[in-house]
Amino acid sequence: MKRRLLSLLLGGLLCLTACAPGERGGGETMRVGVAVYKGTDTYITNMTQAMEEFAQAWSEEQGRRVQITISDAQENQNTQNGQIDRFLSLGYDVLCVNLVDRTDAARVIGKAREADVPVVFFNREPVQEDLESWEKVYYVGSDARQSAQLQAQIVLELWESDPAALDKNGDGVLQYAMLEGESRHQDAMIRTEVSVQTLREAGVPLERVEGGIANWERSQADVLTESWLLERPDIELILCNNDDMALGAADAVERLGLDLGNIVGIDGTPQGLEAVEEGRLLGTVVMDYAAHGQAIFRLARTLAAGETPDGMEELEENTIRIPMYIFRAESGPSAFPPN
Numbered sequence: 194m195k196r197r198l199l200s201l202l203l204g205g206l207l208c209l210t211a212c213a214p215g216e217r218g219g220g221e222t223m224r225v226g227v228a229v230y231k232g233t234d235t236y237i238t239n240m241t242q243a244m245e246e247f248a249q250a251w252s253e254e255q256g257r258r259v260q261i262t263i264s265d266a267q268e269n270q271n272t273q274n275g276q277i278d279r280f281l282s283l284g285y286d287v288l289c290v291n292l293v294d295r296t297d298a299a300r301v302i303g304k305a306r307e308a309d310v311p312v313v314f315f316n317r318e319p320v321q322e323d324l325e326s327w328e329k330v331y332y333v334g335s336d337a338r339q340s341a342q343l344q345a346q347i348v349l350e351l352w353e354s355d356p357a358a359l360d361k362n363g364d365g366v367l368q369y370a371m372l373e374g375e376s377r378h379q380d381a382m383i384r385t386e387v388s389v390q391t392l393r394e395a396g397v398p399l400e401r402v403e404g405g406i407a408n409w410e411r412s413q414a415d416v417l418t419e420s421w422l423l424e425r426p427d428i429e430l431i432l433c434n435n436d437d438m439a440l441g442a443a444d445a446v447e448r449l450g451l452d453l454g455n456i457v458g459i460d461g462t463p464q465g466l467e468a469v470e471e472g473r474l475l476g477t478v479v480m481d482y483a484a485h486g487q488a489i490f491r492l493a494r495t496l497a498a499g500e501t502p503d504g505m506e507e508l509e510e511n512t513i514r515i516p517m518y519i520f521r522a523e524s525g526p527s528a529f530p531p532n
Contacts, residue, residue, distance in 0.1 A: 222258040223497050225490075226280030228273050230293040230317065232265030234409060235437050236460045236482060237291060237316065243486025244289075251494065259494075270294040277301055281308045286497035289313045289489055295379060298323040302330055311496035315489050318379065324511055329496065333488050333513045337380040340459050340478050341387035343519050347457050347476035348430065349395050359455055361429050367392075369430040370403035370421055372414050372438040381409075384434045384459060402428060407438045414441025422449055431456045436465030436477055443473040461520060469522045476521040484515045 227244070229237050245261055252259045262280070266273035270293040280288055281304060288305055290312060292298060298319030305312045311329040318324075318334055352359055352367070359367055371389070374381030392399060403421040407413035414433065422428060422445060431453070433439035439458030446453045454472050458465050461479025468474040492513065495502045507513050 222260050223494065224260045224262070224283075224285045225287055225289060225493050225497065226277070226285040227261060227263045227289045227291075228266065228277055228280070229263060229291040230266055230273070231268050232263070235411075235462050235464065236435065236480070239462060239482040240316070240486045240489075243483040244490045245486075247487045247490045248494075251490070266293050268293055270297050274300065278304065281305065281310060285310060287311045287313065287493045289315060289493055291315055292317045292319070294377075295319050299326070302327055305329075311493075313489055313492050313496070315485065328511075331492055331496075331502070331508075331511045331513070333485060333492065333515070335480050335485075335515045335517055337383040338387050340380075340480065340517055341384040342391050343478040343517060344384070344432065344457050344459055345388045345391035345395070347478075347519055347521060348392060348432075348455075349397060351455075351475065352397050359429055362427055366398045366400050367429055368400050368402045368425075368427050369432060370418070370425075370428050371401065371405075372417065372431060372433040372442060373404065373406045374409045374434040374438070376406055381434050385432075388432055407441065409435050409437055411437040411441035411444070414438035415444045416441075418442040418445035419449065422446070422451060422453075426451070428453070429455060433458045436460040436462045436468075436474075439474055439477065440464060440468055443468055447473070461517075466520055469520055472522060476519060479518050479520050481515055481517065488513050488515060 227241060229241060231237065241263055248259045248261055264273070264276035266276060273293050274297070277288060277290065288310055290301055292314065295317050298314065302312060302323060306327050313331045313333060315333040318332055324330055324332055348359070371385055373385050389399060402425050405417050407417050414437070418431065418441060431442045433442060433456065436458035439456050442456050454475055456474050458474060458477040459480065461477050461481065465474065465477045469476055488507065491505065492502055502508055505513070
């Protein structure tokens, strides 16, 4: 049975203490500070919940108390900096950071280094110079370029097997719209560029007829897509930087009573997978939030114990890359292709 305690504290902190039943050993409580850019992000929420569940299971197995405290920066880097400073002042054993602004990593690393507290960045990757600035800095995430290539593969496979399913107006050109995440987020920029580049290089004739920023949010994507479709009912494909925006596009399509299931996401959230199975989305790229959560906690608990994570086979230098795969309703998951 799962036991999770989530309580709202001052400064936007959420705290979970995982306690094994009966006598506990292993010394003092291991304290892990988790700083996220926005607590309402579906994918990040799924990932941190998975991390908490792995912490709970490990706590019960090892008989050691684990406290995971999650701070929500609400998309404000200054707020996040204050939350990280608080973790450090309270003597947390390790920091796990999902940056609001990846360019602020140097400040986080500098503060953590002064306190000799290891840092595991996740989901939003700092520049390589920052990752290499201290031996106790690590990163867990997936390859944004590969996720875009896989997204393009979903479209390409349908184009090659049944082009009429995409080219609704039969003009030989695929009219598409692009829903983008944040304007300065590196994953959004890479996914936007590489998905289209991959399709063009494969010989798919494309015409971008609409595009805009929906900040990863379902509601914003819904409003934006509705406005596009009212002006351009000839849109044949909607590429989305994440599943929440894909779901927002599907909401608009359904509300307008249109026949447009050629919407592709990235993340593989439970809601996204369900929408694929229902035919509301063409497919998605599964980022495997549970695998991310497990890797983050395994790395964090090793560093918190003062050990080096050299024994983690998936770790290459200071980075763990989580594999991805395509999910389509008609064929189920398929393995990602080699680089």
